[in-house]
Amino acid sequence: MDDAAPRLRNDTDFRWPEQGLQVIPDWIYTSEEILNRERERIFKGHVWNFVGLEAEIPKAGDFKRSHIGDIGVIVSRAEDGSIHVFENRCAHRGAEICRRHNGSNAEFVCPYHQWTYGLDGSLKAVPFRRGVGKKGGMPGDFKMEEHGLTRLSVTTHRGVIFASYASDMESIPEYLGAEVLKDFEATFDGRKLKILGYYRNLIPGNWKMYHENLKDPYHATLLHSYLVVFNLMVAGQKSTMTVDPTGRHGSMGSAKGDQVDETDTSQMRAYRSDMRLRDPRIVDFVKEFDSPWSVTMLTIWPNMIVQRELNTLGTRQIVPRGPNEFELNWTMFGYEGDDEAMTRHRLRQGNLMGPSGFLGLEDNEAIKFVQDGLRHSTPEHGTLALGGTEEGTTQHLITEAAIRSMYRHYRGVMEL
Amino acid sequence: MGTTELRGEIEDFNYAYADALDCGRLTEWPTYFTEDGFYCIRSRENADAGLPVGLVYCEGMAMLLDRIDALIHTAMFEPRYYRHMISNTRVLGVEGGVIRSESNYMLLETLIDQNTKILQAGKYVDEFVKVDGKLKLKSRDCIYDSLIVQTALIYPV
Numbered sequence: 001m002d003d004a005a006p007r008l009r010n011d012t013d014f015r016w017p018e019q020g021l022q023v024i025p026d027w028i029y030t031s032e033e034i035l036n037r038e039r040e041r042i043f044k045g046h047v048w049n050f051v052g053l054e055a056e057i058p059k060a061g062d063f064k065r066s067h068i069g070d071i072g073v074i075v076s077r078a079e080d081g082s083i084h085v086f087e088n089r090c091a092h093r094g095a096e097i098c099r100r101h102n103g104s105n106a107e108f109v110c111p112y113h114q115w116t117y118g119l120d121g122s123l124k125a126v127p128f129r130r131g132v133g134k135k136g137g138m139p140g141d142f143k144m145e146e147h148g149l150t151r152l153s154v155t156t157h158r159g160v161i162f163a164s165y166a167s168d169m170e171s172i173p174e175y176l177g178a179e180v181l182k183d184f185e186a187t188f189d190g191r192k193l194k195i196l197g198y199y200r201n202l203i204p205g206n207w208k209m210y211h212e213n214l215k216d217p218y219h220a221t222l223l224h225s226y227l228v229v230f231n232l233m234v235a236g237q238k239s240t241m242t243v244d245p246t247g248r249h250g251s252m253g254s255a256k257g258d259q260v261d262e263t264d265t266s267q268m269r270a271y272r273s274d275m276r277l278r279d280p281r282i283v284d285f286v287k288e289f290d291s292p293w294s295v296t297m298l299t300i301w302p303n304m305i306v307q308r309e310l311n312t313l314g315t316r317q318i319v320p321r322g323p324n325e326f327e328l329n330w331t332m333f334g335y336e337g338d339d340e341a342m343t344r345h346r347l348r349q350g351n352l353m354g355p356s357g358f359l360g361l362e363d364n365e366a367i368k369f370v371q372d373g374l375r376h377s378t379p380e381h382g383t384l385a386l387g388g389t390e391e392g393t394t395q396h397l398i399t400e401a402a403i404r405s406m407y408r409h410y411r412g413v414m415e416l
Numbered sequence: 417m418g419t420t421e422l423r424g425e426i427e428d429f430n431y432a433y434a435d436a437l438d439c440g441r442l443t444e445w446p447t448y449f450t451e452d453g454f455y456c457i458r459s460r461e462n463a464d465a466g467l468p469v470g471l472v473y474c475e476g477m478a479m480l481l482d483r484i485d486a487l488i489h490t491a492m493f494e495p496r497y498y499r500h501m502i503s504n505t506r507v508l509g510v511e512g513g514v515i516r517s518e519s520n521y522m523l524l525e526t527l528i529d530q531n532t533k534i535l536q537a538g539k540y541v542d543e544f545v546k547v548d549g550k551l552k553l554k555s556r557d558c559i560y561d562s563l564i565v566q567t568a569l570i571y572p573v
Binding site for chain 1: 457458459461462465467468469470471472473474475476478479481482483485486489490491492493494563564565566567568569570
């Protein structure tokens with residue numbers, strides 16, 4: 001810190017350091033006040049939040065418990081097939097109505113006083129509304145239509161459901177921008193999805209770090225020795241870090257090569273020519289996508305990751321739990337036409353990702369280490385100088401350009 | 417052999433299995449399985465819904481060995497201790513040389529700067545066979561109740 005007087009922890013003025021996007025101040029990761037502003041300006045702001053997949057609620061009456069930021073919502077399919085998203089909070093006393101991850105019902109009934117809502121979130125019944133024996137009950141001017149659950153705007157694209165507190169949202173193609181949309185549609189290519197299962201994970205770090213990690217191609221070959229040791233990623237491999245025009249979304253892509261360039265790869269400390277997988281099926285790639293990339297990791301602002309790691313596919317929803325922790329809800333899927341061999345291939349390859357995955361466990365550990373470092377040290381700021389001041393899309397790995405792009409957008413929305 | 421004796425044998429097997437993991441003898445872990453052994457750690461949520469995704473999903477000895485190799489030689493994670501408590505073992509049936517059984521487990525994790533926590537409460541759903549007179553796992557499905565995995569589950573359960 002340049003200032004002469006050291007600042008006390010929590011005694012922050014929330015002024016971004018003068019070095020601009022070359023640094024990130026600790027307080028954006030540790031402050032409750034910043035998280036509150038993020039809830040209002042980002043999650044409840046002009047964004048599309050990912051809330052689920054249509055394949056999870058195929059029939060009328062099906063529902064899924066989901067989140068927008070840290071706000072609980074229900075995603076519900078009504079009788080006419082339409083999808084509705086509303087807050088999981090009874091209009092009466094605020095109780096969470098839905099306490100199951102998913103299910104099916106004809107209506108939503110709050111267990112506390114049995115206020116009853118339709119599949120679209122509208123209030124249908126209030127017990128003893130007129131009181132008993134002309135005593136008690138709701139006032140005469142109580143209007144049912146004014147006491148439904150808080151409803152959000154909803155859209156879907158290729159079977160993916162998004163919701164927003166804003167009522168003037170653009171379409172998903174416009175929201176993502178042409179390049180990120182292309183990678184999105186390579187995974188959601190029109191085939192019907194088949195849900196294979198869920199992971200739920202609590203990571204002791206700030207939610208934004210998860211975006212950063214997947215906009216940081218620098219870490220891939222350094223943290224993840226597995227990629228290098230088992231030849232999944234080699235130096236000089238064809239790759240991209242695509243950023244949408246607004247800076248908020250990204251797509252980290254790479255193409256699996258067959259050749260090891262021993263000269264460059266030997267710079268990676270982990271490289272060992274003596275280690276081989278006994279069962280290399282885990283890194284096999286079955287070509288099934290219209291894309292030059294065998295791997296793409298999409299970071300869709302503010303709460304969605306789309307994983308296409310060879311043939312293991314999934315969405316991840318980011319749910320902040322205070323500034324120092326977030327929940328990650330994974331939905332793994334294949335396609336309806338998959339035969340048993342393909343499903344098993346996806347399941348075997350799933351060992352790469354998730355909280356026990358060879359790559360996934362390391363990301364979680366690294367994020368925890370960063371959060372611990374920020375919390376247990378003198379408040380400072382991290383350096384973000386890789387690749388100089390470049391921002392936007394790059395075709396090389398040794399850069400933090402996409403993270404700078406994200407924070408340029410973030411600072412604008414947050415007025416920081 | 418009666419189921420009481422068989423249960424005793426499975427309990428001895430599980431205690432040795434747990435000791436190998438709790439003491440960090442990771443390379444010993446695959447030796448508890450048959451050549452075609454299957455191993456999966458799956459949430460109760462997925463199991464109840466008939467969904468196959470596991471945190472870990474190993475088909476056969478080569479995958480079991482690869483997992484241990486990766487943990488020892490490539491994976492980055494902070495040091496920790498595991499401690500298994502295994503109980504309520506029941507033999508469900510014996511058919512065609514395959515012994516079906518279930519046991520409850522509790523997995524405690526201790527990081528060097530935190531109190532011990534329960535990482536998983538769950539159930540082993542097992543199929544054993546005898547190879548040269550010794551029990552081997554033909555299949556172990558670890559079905560965990562603790563749906564929210566705290567940070568990462570590193571070692572086998």
